[in-house]
Amino acid sequence: MKIYLNGEFVEKEDAKISVYDHGLLYGDGIFEGIRAYDGVVFKLKEHIDRLYDSAKSITLEIPLTKEEMEKVVVDTLKINNLKDAYIRLVITRGVGDLGLDPKKCSKPTIFCIAEPMNPLLGEDGIKVITSSVRRLPVDVLNPAVKSLNYLNSILAKIQANYAGVNEAFLLDREGYVAEGTGDNIFVVKNGIIKTPPLSSSVLRGITRDTVIELAKEMGYKVVEERLTLHELYVADELFITGTAAELVPVVEIDGRTINNGKIGETTKKLSEEFKKIRKTMGTKVYE
Ligand code: PMP
Numbered sequence: 001m002k003i004y005l006n007g008e009f010v011e012k013e014d015a016k017i018s019v020y021d022h023g024l025l026y027g028d029g030i031f032e033g034i035r036a037y038d039g040v041v042f043k044l045k046e047h048i049d050r051l052y053d054s055a056k057s058i059t060l061e062i063p064l065t066k067e068e069m070e071k072v073v074v075d076t077l078k079i080n081n082l083k084d085a086y087i088r089l090v091i092t093r094g095v096g097d098l099g100l101d102p103k104k105c106s107k108p109t110i111f112c113i114a115e116p117m118n119p120l121l122g123e124d125g126i127k128v129i130t131s132s133v134r135r136l137p138v139d140v141l142n143p144a145v146k147s148l149n150y151l152n153s154i155l156a157k158i159q160a161n162y163a164g165v166n167e168a169f170l171l172d173r174e175g176y177v178a179e180g181t182g183d184n185i186f187v188v189k190n191g192i193i194k195t196p197p198l199s200s201s202v203l204r205g206i207t208r209d210t211v212i213e214l215a216k217e218m219g220y221k222v223v224e225e226r227l228t229l230h231e232l233y234v235a236d237e238l239f240i241t242g243t244a245a246e247l248v249p250v251v252e253i254d255g256r257t258i259n260n261g262k263i264g265e266t267t268k269k270l271s272e273e274f275k276k277i278r279k280t281m282g283t284k285v286y287e
Contacts, residue, residue, distance in 0.1 A: 004076045004112040015111065022105050023092025027149030029109075030054040033243045034087040035117065036077055037279045041087070042243075043206050044070055044283040050206070054145045055091065060108060062091055070283065076112045077285045086117040086244065092148065125251035125263055126166035126240075128180070130229060131156035135170035135178035135201040143179070143203050153181035167240065169232075169253070172201040177227040183242035184208040187227065187235040188266045194231070197224040207241040207274075210281070214273050220266070229254070237264030239271075246278075247271045 003015040023029035032047045048066050055062050062069065073087055089112045096104035133156045136143055141152075152170075160168035160181070169185060172178040178201040179185055186195045186208075193215050196202055215222050232238060238250040238258045247270060249263045258264075 001115070002076070002079045004072050004110070006110055009076075009079055015113075017092075017109055017111070018095045020095045020097065021092050021109055022094065022096050022100070022102065023090070023109060023148050025096075025098070026093075026100050027147065027151070028058075028100075028102060028105075029090060029092030029148040030058065030060065030146055031088065031090040031148055032146060034073065034089065035243050035278075036083065036085045036087065036114075036285065037282075039077075039083040039285045040279050040282040041073060041077070041285060042278055042282045043210070044073060046206050046209070047089075048073075050146065050204070051089065051091070054147065057142070057145045058147070059102075060091060060093060062108060062110075064110070072110070072112050073114075074283065074285050076114045080114055082114050082116060083285070084117055085114045087115075088113045090148070125249040125261070127252040128167045128169055128250050128254075129160055129163045129165050130254055131159045131168040131170050133159065133168075133170060135172050137173040138199065138201055143201050144198065146203060157181045165252075167250075170201075171229070172196075174226075175228075176200050177229060177232060178202050180240050180242075183240040183245050183248075185227075185232075186211065186239050186241065187232055188237035188239075188264060189231070189235050191220070191266075193220050193222045193266070194227060195222070195224055196227050200226055205241055205243075207243060207246065210277075211241050211247065211270060211274065214277065215270060218269065218273065237267050239267045247274050 001012045002009040032051045034047045035042045092109040093102050094105040094108045156168040170178045184205040233256045240248050249267045251261045
């Protein structure tokens with residue numbers, strides 16, 4: 001397997017970065033997780049736009065144009081002959097000294113990994129808990145920035161592990177529902193689909209955007225509004241979205257069963273529709 005690292009393709013064993021890299025020392029960097037389905041990179045342009053927005057927000061100057069960055073992703077798939085893959089694109093502040101000052105980092109580190117990805121199992125529905133760890137407030141480290149520092153999510157995930165469930169949901173500072181450790185949250189109640197707004201400490205998920213768009217096209221009413229845990233507990237259906245997870249039903253939250261533990265009709269329909277369109281929305285790798 002070949003990995004793109006700072007302008008070159010190197011073997012996995014040789015893909016090494018410095019212990020002085022601030023991505024490692026301080027989580028000072030940003031990333032994207034991207035999927036390719038049958039030779040089409042799903043919404044590559046949208047991922048690259050989000051990456052450059054994250055970079056701008058933390059004043060990290062990426063020394064490549066967006067077109068060049070798209071080519072990095074496409075070339076990484078090509079060189080590894082991959083059609084269905086999970087892609088990780090990472091930009092760190094680069095190598096500096098032991099101080100945290102980013103001024104000491106002269107050149108960002110850029111790497112791209114693409115691994116084969118087979119369709120995910122576990123579509124029977126997952127169990128979740130609400131974590132006591134609050135999602136980062138927008139005025140502390142805005143979750144809109146897809147930063148390398150995932151400790152906030154990891155601490156919540158540890159609670160899910162201890163509770164013996166698959167995932168943890170985090171609330172925002174005000175106590176409203178924010179998001180999962182690596183996914184956005186949707187509820188369905190009386191035929192209306194609801195998801196927390198971007199002001200509720202959430203990442204603007206590419207899958208979230210896609211599902212909102214799809215649902216509207218299918219005739220559903222979709223509302224972005226602050227949600228309380230109560231609304232999740234009494235939901236007709238509950239599901240999460242994300243690049244890796246796609247669309248996964250939640251059948252239990254904090255011990256409350258959703259929809260008698262069965263996958264709801266709306267979730268099923270949206271999931272089927274997502275599977276149909278995912279190959280049609282993106283950038284072709286092979287001509
Ligand atoms: N929230 C968080 C915290 C995430 O890490 C992710 C995964 N990138 C998402 C939401 C879902 O975003 P996307 O649909 O773009 O993968």
